[in-house]
Amino acid sequence: MIKIVIPSQIACNYTDGVHxxxxxxxxxxxxxxxxxxxxxxxxxxxxxGFACALENEIIHDWFDEELNNVRTVRFIPAIEGG
Amino acid sequence: MSSVRTEELDRLNQxxxxxxxxxxxxxxRPIRPDGIDKVTGKANFGADxxxxxxxxxxxxxxxxxxxxxxxxxxxxxLKLEGVKSIITHSDLASLKPTDKNSNVNFFDLARNVLAxxxxxxxxxxxxxxxxxxxxxxxxxxxxxxxxxxxxxPVMDIKTAxxxxxPIIDKNIFTEGLSEPNKKPSNTAKKVEFLLGDPExxxxxxxxxxxxxxxxxxxxxxxxxxxxxxxxxxxxNQATIWCSSQGAFMVxxxxxxxxxxxxxxxxxIPAEIGGGFGGKTTIYLEPLAVKLSQKTGRPVKLVMxxxxxxxxxxxxxxxxxxxxxxxxxxxxxxxxxxxxxYEAGAFAGSPVGLGCMTAFAPYNLKHVKCTGWDILVNRPKxxxxxxxxxxxxxxxxxxxIDEVASILQMDPIELRLKNCATEGxxxxxxxxxxxIGHKECLEAGFKSSHYHKKLKPYQGRGIASGFWFNxxxxxxxxxxxxxxxxxxxxxxxxxxxxxxASMAMMAAETLGIGMENVKPIVADTESIxxxxxxxxxxxxxxxxxxxxxxxxxxIAEMCRRAAKFWKVDPKQVExxxxxxxxxxxxxxxxxxxKQIAKIAFKTGGAISGKANINVKKGAGPGFGVHICDVxxxxxxxxxxxxxxTAIQDVGKAIHPxxxxxxxxxxxxxxxxxxxxxxxxxxxxxxxxxxxxxxYRIPVASDLPMIxxxxxxxxxxxxxxxxxxxxxxxxxxxxxxxANAVSNAIGKRMTxxxxxxxxxxxxxx
Numbered sequence: 001m002i003k004i005v006i007p008s009q010i011a012c013n014y015t016d017g018v019h020x021x022x023x024x025x026x027x028x029x030x031x032x033x034x035x036x037x038x039x040x041x042x043x044x045x046x047x048x049g050f051a052c053a054l055e056n057e058i059i060h061d062w063f064d065e066e067l068n069n070v071r072t073v074r075f076i077p078a079i080e081g082g
Numbered sequence: 083m084s085s086v087r088t089e090e091l092d093r094l095n096q097x098x099x100x101x102x103x104x105x106x107x108x109x110x111r112p113i114r115p116d117g118i119d120k121v122t123g124k125a126n127f128g129a130d131x132x133x134x135x136x137x138x139x140x141x142x143x144x145x146x147x148x149x150x151x152x153x154x155x156x157x158x159x160l161k162l163e164g165v166k167s168i169i170t171h172s173d174l175a176s177l178k179p180t181d182k183n184s185n186v187n188f189f190d191l192a193r194n195v196l197a198x199x200x201x202x203x204x205x206x207x208x209x210x211x212x213x214x215x216x217x218x219x220x221x222x223x224x225x226x227x228x229x230x231x232x233x234x235p236v237m238d239i240k241t242a243x244x245x246x247x248p249i250i251d252k253n254i255f256t257e258g259l260s261e262p263n264k265k266p267s268n269t270a271k272k273v274e275f276l277l278g279d280p281e282x283x284x285x286x287x288x289x290x291x292x293x294x295x296x297x298x299x300x301x302x303x304x305x306x307x308x309x310x311x312x313x314x315x316x317x318n319q320a321t322i323w324c325s326s327q328g329a330f331m332v333x334x335x336x337x338x339x340x341x342x343x344x345x346x347x348x349x350i351p352a353e354i355g356g357g358f359g360g361k362t363t364i365y366l367e368p369l370a371v372k373l374s375q376k377t378g379r380p381v382k383l384v385m386x387x388x389x390x391x392x393x394x395x396x397x398x399x400x401x402x403x404x405x406x407x408x409x410x411x412x413x414x415x416x417x418x419x420x421x422x423y424e425a426g427a428f429a430g431s432p433v434g435l436g437c438m439t440a441f442a443p444y445n446l447k448h449v450k451c452t453g454w455d456i457l458v459n460r461p462k463x464x465x466x467x468x469x470x471x472x473x474x475x476x477x478x479x480x481x482i483d484e485v486a487s488i489l490q491m492d493p494i495e496l497r498l499k500n501c502a503t504e505g506x507x508x509x510x511x512x513x514x515x516x517i518g519h520k521e522c523l524e525a526g527f528k529s530s531h532y533h534k535k536l537k538p539y540q541g542r543g544i545a546s547g548f549w550f551n552x553x554x555x556x557x558x559x560x561x562x563x564x565x566x567x568x569x570x571x572x573x574x575x576x577x578x579x580x581x582a583s584m585a586m587m588a589a590e591t592l593g594i595g596m597e598n599v600k601p602i603v604a605d606t607e608s609i610x611x612x613x614x615x616x617x618x619x620x621x622x623x624x625x626x627x628x629x630x631x632x633x634x635x636i637a638e639m640c641r642r643a644a645k646f647w648k649v650d651p652k653q654v655e656x657x658x659x660x661x662x663x664x665x666x667x668x669x670x671x672x673x674x675k676q677i678a679k680i681a682f683k684t685g686g687a688i689s690g691k692a693n694i695n696v697k698k699g700a701g702p703g704f705g706v707h708i709c710d711v712x713x714x715x716x717x718x719x720x721x722x723x724x725x726t727a728i729q730d731v732g733k734a735i736h737p738x739x740x741x742x743x744x745x746x747x748x749x750x751x752x753x754x755x756x757x758x759x760x761x762x763x764x765x766x767x768x769x770x771x772x773x774x775x776y777r778i779p780v781a782s783d784l785p786m787i788x789x790x791x792x793x794x795x796x797x798x799x800x801x802x803x804x805x806x807x808x809x810x811x812x813x814x815x816x817x818x819a820n821a822v823s824n825a826i827g828k829r830m831t832x833x834x835x836x837x838x839x840x841x842x843x844x845x
Contacts, residue, residue, distance in 0.1 A: 005511065008274050009258040017260050049184040053511040057698045058550060065697075074511035077273065077434035078184055079550045081617020081808055082302070082359020082467035 002031060002067060005074040006042075007050065014042040028052065028065040028073065050075045107590040108801055111738045115581045115601055116353070125353040128309030128325035129384045136311065137166055139366075139373055139383035140219035142209040142226040143393060144201035147235035147459040147766025148248065151199055151208065151228060159211060159225040164218040167376040168226075169210050171196040174368060175341030179253050186363070188338045189253075190428040194462050195339065195368055201230070202250060202427030203459050204767045205392025207365070212373040212381045235459040235766030239401060239422050242268040242456045250457045254429060270429035271455040275437050277509050278448035283416040287407025291485050295477040297815070297833045298759035299399040299424060302466050303750065303778045306355025307390045312370035313380040320347045320371050325354040327361040327575055328614025329606050339368040340375075347371070350605040351575045358750070359465030360395060361577075362616050388771040395464020396760065398423040398431040402477030412489050414500045416448040417441045421474055423455060426462035431455045432470030438510040439812070440474035442548040443519055443704060444500045449509040459766050465616060467747060468549045468808035472754065472815050476833065479545035479816030484829060493544045493820075494527045497706075501546070518730025518794035519546065519704035525790050526706045531726045536710065540723065541825025543709045547812025551622065551703050551805035553696030554613040558627035559604075560588055560635045561689040566675030568592065570631075571604040572624050573612030578807050579739035580620045584628050586735050587801065591632035593659030594674060610693045618703065618805025621735060622796075623696040629800050635690025642684040643672050699798020703805055705729035707748060707813035711821040715844055718837030720756055720822055726788040727813075732796040732804030744810045745787040751814025753779045759834050 004021045011019045025031035036043035052062040053074040059065055060078055067073070119125040156168045174192050181188040192198070197206045209226045213219035236242045236250055249266045256263040258272035284290060310324035320342065326332045329349040337344045354361065366383040373381040385394070400423040407416040419440045423431035433453035441449050486493040501520050507513045526532055526544070536542060559571045570588045574580055581601035589596045612624065636656045643661035644651040653665045660671035672680075681688050710724040727744040734740040757777040761769045770776045795802025815833060823830045828843040 007258070008260075008272060012258060012260065012262060047184075048182075056513045056515050058512055058552075058700075059697050060552065060554065061695055061697060072511065076275075076438065076510050079435065079552050079617065080185075080362075080432070080465055080469060081549075081552060081619065082357075082362070082465040082469055 133380035149230035302358040302360035304356030314374035397466035435470035436474035476815035543820030545813035545816035549808035556624040566678035630692035701796030703809035718840035733802035747810025755818035
């Protein structure tokens with residue numbers, strides 16, 4: 001089981017304020033799709049403006065990243081810069 | 083680790099560094115490819131473009147910070163001889179609040195480039211005019227008559243939060259609250275990052291430092307104002323010449339606002355005279371395209387300095403409330419920060435990034451970072467180096483300095499005791515790989531600067547800083563010319579020396595000299611899509627694309643050599659700039675010049691390319707700055723006596739450019755700390771719209787900024803590169819404030835530290 005931490009504005013709109021969710025899967029899009037079945041629309045919401053922190057990496061344009069040895073998936077604001 | 087000090091960089095030192103360098107080109111300091119054109123005035127910037135039959139544009143701007151537009155009368159302007167066209171917001175594409183993507187809200191962007199129904203800050207553009215000369219265009223802009231219903235301006239965070247204050251944007255409902263806000267609000271968003279149980283843990287701390295800080299709105303201060311020219315032709319194609327940080331960004335944003343397909347617009351990047359994040363959005367381009375479309379003639383629009391200051395994105399002013407708990411030995415046990423950032427008139431301050439960076443340099447198990455994005459009647463905030471991080475670092479690093487003072491502990495020692503290292507989990511959830519914060523602190527502690535004795539009214543400040551660094555989409559193509567030299571094309575405007583670094587990485591990979599490589603910045607029809615130049619991503623991500631393109635080119639050159647030699651391609655290897663047949667000693671190696679000569683016989687012109695999205699591997703950047711100041715007790719004037727910027731740069735491709743990045747970031751941060759701020763009157767009009775009143779540091783204000791490059795290679799890049807451009811603006815605010823506080827014996831918490839504030843503290 002992988003822990004998924006979502007930002008508060010997503011939690012407010014899709015999960016009744018619950019920030020930490022759990023899902024099973026080998027790939028990132030797989031677990032987010034399974035969450036989407038439970039919380040319709042959350043996949044699209046997380047696809048806009050959010051990057052994904054997977055242990056030691058921040059992934060922008062997240063898609064089907066492997067989740068081997070990943071315990072926590074944390075969605076964070078996309079990183080911009082000057 | 084190699085160490086370079088600018089002030090000690092004599093020939094011997096340089097040779098020593100280069101001897102220890104396993105590379106032939108990388109790590110050396112060749113003359114910059116764009117240098118001669120720039121120092122001789124031949125380089126073409128946005129405002130230099132001249133086209134046949136070109137018209138000149140001007141913009142009518144709001145004199146009010148907050149007002150409803152009741153009527154716009156363009157009749158007098160239209161009657162002026164030489165005026166060819168006038169546009170308002172209604173000439174732009176019709177957009178809805180839902181027209182947004184992950185990077186930009188196009189509904190807001192369109193209302194920012196030309197106001198719709200309501201003006202939201204002093205200088206907000208309302209009408210654009212095109213005429214046969216600049217003077218006629220300016221006169222026509224003056225003749226525009228706008229009838230307003232003036233509203234009370236909301237100029238600061240405190241006012242914006244009051245329930246009785248006017249609502250700036252009725253479309254804004256606070257996001258991120260546990261109970262959804264049913265009424266419009268000036269607070270656009272709440273963000274929160276939580277690690278462990280900081281509130282409970284704070285109660286167990288021996289020392290709790292609880293302090294509030296504030297900073298003011300500041301501008302990036304790029305020397306070149308925004309400028310562009312556009313030509314719209316009868317086949318519904320538009321060409322834009324402009325200075326920006328991303329030609330593809332300009333193309334996409336302009337297309338959306340003009341209701342055009344992206345592919346109908348070609349953007350030709352001009353040289354850029356500074357951006358620092360401020361040119362990662364658009365202001366003029368859609369107006370020039372629309373005016374050109376209406377007149378059938380090219381149109382040029384150039385802002386003056388006043389327009390730049392009034393109406394282009396500064397970075398947010400903000401407030402920070404820090405609580406830092408430690409034990410008696412100085413171990414950090416809990417950290418909390420609440421940040422409130424001005425977004426300007428449209429939502430979208432970098433407060434989330436401020437939260438994520440605030441405690442990132444430290445190993446804390448219990449952290450809470452809360453951020454609020456707040457609308458005020460000021461220009462929409464734009465990116466500025468390491469957006470959001472400097473304000474947060476100012477607060478946290480000031481608090482750490484105060485804790486060091488309470489504990490009577492050396493401030494570097496305190497930071498070393500708590501610094502993030504490999505394996506530390508940052509508050510935003512990422513566990514760091516190999517990083518160089520500790521190495522930077524150690525380099526600072528060992529520096530001669532840190533041990534220099536100070537006199538009365540002199541003080542020393544230390545501060546650390548962090549930036550994530552990013553990758554993203556980058557494209558590169560390398561073409562062999564008939565003479566065997568190569569052209570390296572990328573899609574990233576060169577704002578910080580990327581042509582030099584791209585050429586050097588190509589040369590190193592190909593095994594040829596830098597003089598054999600010509601780097602160019604291609605237009606949007608000559609190279610595939612590339613994300614904009616920003617976020618310290620280009621040397622890392624576009625550099626990676628260049629290396630991959632060079633490898634692709636090498637593979638093709640080996641195939642051509644094999645074909646010419648009539649051997650199996652597997653028998654050909656690339657070594658030191660030559661194709662070598664490894665199993666036939668009788669075949670002479672073939673250089674790139676020789677391969678160029680056989681290109682047509684063996685299949686045609688030769689090139690290599692790479693179009694990649696670098697999703698991983700951007701090694702985070704850490705820096706430590708040391709600042710010595712002297713405060714004049716009679717006038718309150720602060721003189722920066724000595725300044726050293728230390729940073730983990732992964733691997734410096736061109737050390738001079740990297741040192742320049744550190745020096746530039748330090749200089750901008752010193753200005754932010756000491757002088758710079760937007761000054762508004764009660765009506766919300768900006769009072770300091772030029773560099774005489776908005777005081778950025780000039781060379782005579784500063785000592786030579788010394789640099790120490792720490793090289794902890796990033797395993798995510800073939801040459802170990804980490805982005806370097808963002809991090810150096812993160813520590814200076816706190817480094818300067820800590821130095822001033824230590825010089826006068828009073829804690830300075832509100833920037834800028836101008837003489838009035840200092841005199842009021844020292845009495």
